Amino acid sequence: MQTSIQKWGNSQAVRLPKPLLDAVSLGENDRVELSVENDCIIIRPASNRHRTLKERLADYHGHYECSEWDTGGPEGNEAW
Numbered sequence: 001m002q003t004s005i006q007k008w009g010n011s012q013a014v015r016l017p018k019p020l021l022d023a024v025s026l027g028e029n030d031r032v033e034l035s036v037e038n039d040c041i042i043i044r045p046a047s048n049r050h051r052t053l054k055e056r057l058a059d060y061h062g063h064y065e066c067s068e069w070d071t072g073g074p075e076g077n078e079a080w
Helices: 018-023 053-057
Strands: 005-008 011-014 032-037 040-045
Antiparallel strands (some): 005 011
16 A cells, blocks of 8 residues: 655644554554654554553653742732
8 A cells, every 4th residue: 555645734644544544453533652663654552551650750760859949929919
């Protein structure tokens, strides 16, 4: 199957033929993940599994220190 890349607003889009989507059980509004491997664009169904906080923080290797910050003075009739 061949298709073309077309302008869609300020982006580019590729129309995916229905038989191709049916073959991988994807449909309209399904979430997908995009990646590049060996000069190919890969489209995979997005993982719907909720990641735990531990899983989300596993890739974080920086340093974070909590602190207060000034958000400015009142802008309207707020009671301070």
